[in-house]
Amino acid sequence: MFYTIDILGTIAFAISGVLVALSKKMDPFGILIIAFVTAVGGGTLRDILIGDTPVSWMKNLTFTYVIIGSSVFAILFKSKIDYLRTSLFLFDTIGIGLYTVVGVEKGISAGLHPIICIALGTMSACFGGVIRDILCNEIPVIFRKEIYATACILGGLSYFLIKKLPIDNNVVFIISGLVVIATRLIAVRFKISLPSLYKED
Numbered sequence: 001m002f003y004t005i006d007i008l009g010t011i012a013f014a015i016s017g018v019l020v021a022l023s024k025k026m027d028p029f030g031i032l033i034i035a036f037v038t039a040v041g042g043g044t045l046r047d048i049l050i051g052d053t054p055v056s057w058m059k060n061l062t063f064t065y066v067i068i069g070s071s072v073f074a075i076l077f078k079s080k081i082d083y084l085r086t087s088l089f090l091f092d093t094i095g096i097g098l099y100t101v102v103g104v105e106k107g108i109s110a111g112l113h114p115i116i117c118i119a120l121g122t123m124s125a126c127f128g129g130v131i132r133d134i135l136c137n138e139i140p141v142i143f144r145k146e147i148y149a150t151a152c153i154l155g156g157l158s159y160f161l162i163k164k165l166p167i168d169n170n171v172v173f174i175i176s177g178l179v180v181i182a183t184r185l186i187a188v189r190f191k192i193s194l195p196s197l198y199k200e201d
Contacts, residue, residue, distance in 0.1 A: 002105060005173060006043075006056075009098030010063055014039040014070035016091040017132050022078060023088075024136050034132055035071040039063075041128030046103050046120055050110040089188070092141075096125040097180035100152040101173050104159050118156030125152045125180070147187035150194065155180030 017038030021031040040057045047055035057063040103124030107117030126142045126149055133140040141148050159176040163169075187193065 002102070002173070005098050005177070006102050007062070007066055009095050009102060010039045010066050011070045012091045012095035012098060013042075013128055014067045015074045016088055016095055016129075018071050018074035019088040019091065020132055020136050020138075022075070028075075031075065032068070032071055034135060035074075036067050037135065038128045038132040039067050039070075041131040042099055042103070042124040042126060043128070045127045046106060046124040049120065049123075050106060050112070052106070052110070092129060093181050093184045096129070096148070096152055096184070097155065097177040099125040099128075100155045100180050101159065101177045104156050104176070105173075114160050118153060118160075121156045121159075122149050122152040125149075146193055147184060151180045151183035151187070154183050 014035040017035035018031055020038075021034040024030075026034065040055075040063065043057065044055045047053060100121040103121030104117045106124070107120040112120065130140040130142055155176050158179040159172060162172045162175055
């Protein structure tokens, strides 16, 4: 289950990276690079921080194949998954939900405190998108008012709260990931955001 979630998160983030690269009219090489850093950027930071090196995608070529395959799929079926802004938002949201849970679980496996596990899950989920946005000359979503990292933190907290219940660990994974996804969807749907420190013009 853990491995499946990791793969699904990689697919979601790779596709979100391709969609951003296409919107910037990049060439095929640029598209692949953006897809790659979006998909593995957060996981790379996570693995380096906990000393799990070489990082996961270097030890398991499946992740590389998945990113390439997802990139080709997204390019070929761009017209099918278009409504670019909506598709990007959806795949990015799925990606942060899945990667938050993966990061938290990795932190637990490394014997870290729950607060550090939640921070690790949040970094796993957000850092790939940060690199993607910087390379594409955009202000990263995490640094704007939108509910993004906050959703990951809530998902991480949910993980530890639900884990206290007598339910299967796979169900804990699923519910925690859904908390992240639902929080972000609800926040965008109802225009809920963090308070701004700046006066509106």
